[in-house]
Amino acid sequence: MRAAVIQFPGSNCDRDMAVAIRDVMGADTSLVWHRASELPQGLDLIAIPGGFSYGDYLRSGAMAARSPVMQAVVEAAGRGVPVLGVCNGFQILTEAGLLPGALMRNAGIRFVCRKVTLKVENNQSIFTGGYDSGEEISIPVAHHDGNYFADDATLNQLEGEGRVAFRYAEPVNGSSRNIAGIINDAGNVLGMMPHPERMIEAVHGGSDGRRLFEGLIREIA
Amino acid sequence: MKTRVFVTLKNGVLDPQGKAIHHALEGLGFSGVHDVRAGRLIEIEHEPDVSKADLEAMCSKLLANMVIENFEIEQA
Numbered sequence: 001m002r003a004a005v006i007q008f009p010g011s012n013c014d015r016d017m018a019v020a021i022r023d024v025m026g027a028d029t030s031l032v033w034h035r036a037s038e039l040p041q042g043l044d045l046i047a048i049p050g051g052f053s054y055g056d057y058l059r060s061g062a063m064a065a066r067s068p069v070m071q072a073v074v075e076a077a078g079r080g081v082p083v084l085g086v087c088n089g090f091q092i093l094t095e096a097g098l099l100p101g102a103l104m105r106n107a108g109i110r111f112v113c114r115k116v117t118l119k120v121e122n123n124q125s126i127f128t129g130g131y132d133s134g135e136e137i138s139i140p141v142a143h144h145d146g147n148y149f150a151d152d153a154t155l156n157q158l159e160g161e162g163r164v165a166f167r168y169a170e171p172v173n174g175s176s177r178n179i180a181g182i183i184n185d186a187g188n189v190l191g192m193m194p195h196p197e198r199m200i201e202a203v204h205g206g207s208d209g210r211r212l213f214e215g216l217i218r219e220i221a
Numbered sequence: 222m223k224t225r226v227f228v229t230l231k232n233g234v235l236d237p238q239g240k241a242i243h244h245a246l247e248g249l250g251f252s253g254v255h256d257v258r259a260g261r262l263i264e265i266e267h268e269p270d271v272s273k274a275d276l277e278a279m280c281s282k283l284l285a286n287m288v289i290e291n292f293e294i295e296q297a
Contacts, residue, residue: 058284062286066282066283094288101288104234104237105237105238106237107235109238149288174235
């Protein structure tokens with residue numbers, strides 16, 4: 001199994017993501033710099049990590065979404081390669097047009113950094129097969145721009161097609177319909193604000209994030 | 222040549238920053254303010270032969286996120 005974690009200037013969860021993928025999934029995981037125009041061959045998973053790519057200039061994720069490597073990521077996603085974007089990675093995926101909607105400033109203006117309870121809305125995706133549908137899990141968030149926005153038609157479509165993967169059990173950042181993570185229409189791209197890679201082993205305070213990666217192994221191995 | 226691009230949130234998109242600014246203005250004792258919406262001004266210095274179509278493409282491809290924002294182009 002081969003995985004790549006994309007690094008932008010200002011990424012800061014890249015190493016945690018790589019360690020999670022390597023340790024939990026046993027994947028041969030490489031870090032790929034944003035200037036690369038090509039990805040390693042034969043990838044089974046691409047992860048876009050959290051952080052503050054390009055200092056959040058213009059809009060969170062806006063600059064990273066236009067960097068050379070993202071053209072290769074968009075192309076790979078089009079071929080069906082699974083893509084996981086966490087936090088800034090979710091912002092980048094929406095800015096790149098791989099996921100609908102946008103992540104706006106938190107409704108309360110403040111940066112939110114704490115463990116939150118998520119409800120698994122759909123365990124039928126390649127990313128959520130390690131969970132039970134409707135299960136509540138605990139995963140930390142750490143973001144300033146996690147307020148998911150999309151128009152009503154898009155939100156209805158996401159919900160109607162079972163593409164809301166995770167929902168906050170209670171309001172965290174003003175997100176439309178408490179959405180914490182969504183999946184693209186082809187089912188191979190997940191963007192989520194909470195950080196599963198920060199809940200991998202007991203020393204992290206829990207291991208609910210680990211099951212996302214364990215579920216992925218079964219789906220893509 | 223200089224072009225100014227104004228990027229603003231679309232109507233109906235909640236603006237938490239504008240709301241906070243509004244509250245701050247009220248805190249400073251300014252009354253009669255109904256609403257505040259925050260946007261962004263981008264100034265572009267360019268050759269005179271850069272077309273309006275190119276400027277519009279710059280806006281829709283990068284300067285504004287068309288999901289949540291509108292842009293207006295002002296040329297001096």
